[in-house]
Amino acid sequence: MGIPGTWRLRNQRLALIGEVCHTCGKKIFPPRDVCPDCAREAQHAFRFSGRGEIYSFTTVFNPPAGFEEYAPYTVALVKLEEGPIVTAQLTDVEPDQVAIGQPVEMVTRKLQDESRAGVISYGYKFRPRMSAT
Amino acid sequence: MKPLRSVGIVGYGAYIPRYRLPAGEIARVWGEKGEPPVREKAVPGLDEDTLTIALEATRNALARAGIDPQEIGAVWVGSESHPYAVKPTGTIIAEAIGATPYTLAADLQFACKAGTEAIQAGIGLVASGMVKYALAVGADTAQGRPGDALEYTAAAGGAAYLLGSAEESLAVFEESLSYVTDTPDFWRRPYMHYPSHAQRFTGEPGYFHHVLSAAQALMERTGHKAEHFRHLVLHQPNAKFPERAARRLGFRPEQWKTGLLALEIGNTYAGAALLGLAAVLDEAQPDERILVVSFGSGAGSDAFILRTTEQLPARQRLATTTRAYIARRVVIDYALYARYRRKLLTE
Ligand SMILES: [Zn+2]
Numbered sequence: 001m002g003i004p005g006t007w008r009l010r011n012q013r014l015a016l017i018g019e020v021c022h023t024c025g026k027k028i029f030p031p032r033d034v035c036p037d038c039a040r041e042a043q044h045a046f047r048f049s050g051r052g053e054i055y056s057f058t059t060v061f062n063p064p065a066g067f068e069e070y071a072p073y074t075v076a077l078v079k080l081e082e083g084p085i086v087t088a089q090l091t092d093v094e095p096d097q098v099a100i101g102q103p104v105e106m107v108t109r110k111l112q113d114e115s116r117a118g119v120i121s122y123g124y125k126f127r128p129r130m131s132a133t
Numbered sequence: 134m135k136p137l138r139s140v141g142i143v144g145y146g147a148y149i150p151r152y153r154l155p156a157g158e159i160a161r162v163w164g165e166k167g168e169p170p171v172r173e174k175a176v177p178g179l180d181e182d183t184l185t186i187a188l189e190a191t192r193n194a195l196a197r198a199g200i201d202p203q204e205i206g207a208v209w210v211g212s213e214s215h216p217y218a219v220k221p222t223g224t225i226i227a228e229a230i231g232a233t234p235y236t237l238a239a240d241l242q243f244a245c246k247a248g249t250e251a252i253q254a255g256i257g258l259v260a261s262g263m264v265k266y267a268l269a270v271g272a273d274t275a276q277g278r279p280g281d282a283l284e285y286t287a288a289a290g291g292a293a294y295l296l297g298s299a300e301e302s303l304a305v306f307e308e309s310l311s312y313v314t315d316t317p318d319f320w321r322r323p324y325m326h327y328p329s330h331a332q333r334f335t336g337e338p339g340y341f342h343h344v345l346s347a348a349q350a351l352m353e354r355t356g357h358k359a360e361h362f363r364h365l366v367l368h369q370p371n372a373k374f375p376e377r378a379a380r381r382l383g384f385r386p387e388q389w390k391t392g393l394l395a396l397e398i399g400n401t402y403a404g405a406a407l408l409g410l411a412a413v414l415d416e417a418q419p420d421e422r423i424l425v426v427s428f429g430s431g432a433g434s435d436a437f438i439l440r441t442t443e444q445l446p447a448r449q450r451l452a453t454t455t456r457a458y459i460a461r462r463v464v465i466d467y468a469l470y471a472r473y474r475r476k477l478l479t480e
Binding site for chain 1: 151178179180181182184185188189196216217225228229230231452453457461
């Protein structure tokens with residue numbers, strides 16, 4: 001992703017900020033301005049807790065360009081405790097230690113750092129939960 | 134130094150990456166004998182750097198403080214391994230925790246004492262009433278040249294401290310002192326990947342002179358003796374230096390063992406003294422006095438006397454403890470270490 005995209009998405013990438021529907025209360029991630037449930041517009045920003053569990057996962061051995069050095073890595077659908085499902089890389093875990101239903105938590109890591117001269121792309125990944133609360 | 138209004142720590146947090154490189158692996162590769170300076174060191178994963186380390190430590194500090202990030206008026210990150218030469222780590226931290234836009238943000242540089250320098254500055258800013266809370270972080274992903282003595286110890290980790298009024302604090306700063314001289318013990322020029330060090334300046338003229346001078350001057354000024362402290366935390370470039378300095382200050386092993394982590398994680402540079410303090414705060418009881426002395430090459434020391442409050446126990450388990458990060462441990466060999474630290478030429 002280019003510099004403008006990385007910048008535009010910094011709140012959701014760095015802080016896991018989505019939306020909460022002010023009409024029906026549904027939590028929305030990624031933010032999309034229109035509630036997927038009741039189709040109302042203009043949602044409020046909502047900071048997700050970062051806690052969730054593995055809904056499904058797959059291990060990537062042939063990564064797309066820009067992610068080669070991290071392979072093999074596991075990509076998961078993570079069901080956040082507030083409801084939405086997000087797609088994200090897992091980190092700090094061996095691919096054979098991942099299981100459906102496993103509790104995970106959000107951490108911020110480097111997503112891409114291709115050139116030594118460019119902007120570093122940071123964002124959310126998930127790892128097996130170790131937090132106290 | 135004593136501020137007009139009392140300041141303390143409202144939240145603290147640690148972070149240590151999970152990979153460990155045993156000293157035996159380094160000795161095996163370079164064919165070296167003798168007792169290594171640490172047992173093993175913490176190594177960051179491929180997707181980790183000083184920012185990600187500082188950010189997780191900061192989130193832990195926020196979890197313990199339970200404050201509104203919008204009330205943080207300064208975000209300062211001390212490190213000698215900031216991800217960018219130009220572009221602050223502090224703004225990324227501030228954005229990620231929701232402290233933007235009305236806050237100071239800057240990166241500090243003073244070898245291994247950049248984090249405690251941020252604390253000194255933070256105390257002043259909070260005490261003056263200019264800001265309600267200040268965040269001070271010390272974090273590093275230190276690199277040692279392959280085959281250099283520093284390769285055994287150059288490690289990764291960090292700790293974050295949210296400073297606020299004494300009334301809200303889990304530990305209060307009673308007094309502090311800073312001590313600096315121009316000493317050529319260790320340096321890194323721009324564009325150089327690895328630091329250089331002058332062996333004859335490393336021990337006595339560097340570490341011991343500054344740590345002991347700062348500690349002794351602060352104890353003298355406050356009238357404290359070694360036995361008045363429950364805990365001692367010193368900068369820890371290895372396990373031996375802090376032990377030797379502690380003995381020379383008249384301390385006993387039970388005073389320094391909780392805060393001495395170097396044997397298990399190596400030298401985390403700007404994170405080292407601050408991680409030691411985090412490990413102590415994880416275990417301390419209310420009304421205990423702690424002496425913390427950092428050291429940064431170049432050279433200087435910041436010394437702090439802290440006293441824990443009744444508010445500490447309730448916040449100790451609100452975030453992952455330092456010991457939990459140390460226990461989360463994946464041992465790697467030198468080959469994986471070379472890959473994770475990007476020491477292999479791939480093109
Ligand atoms: Zn809705």
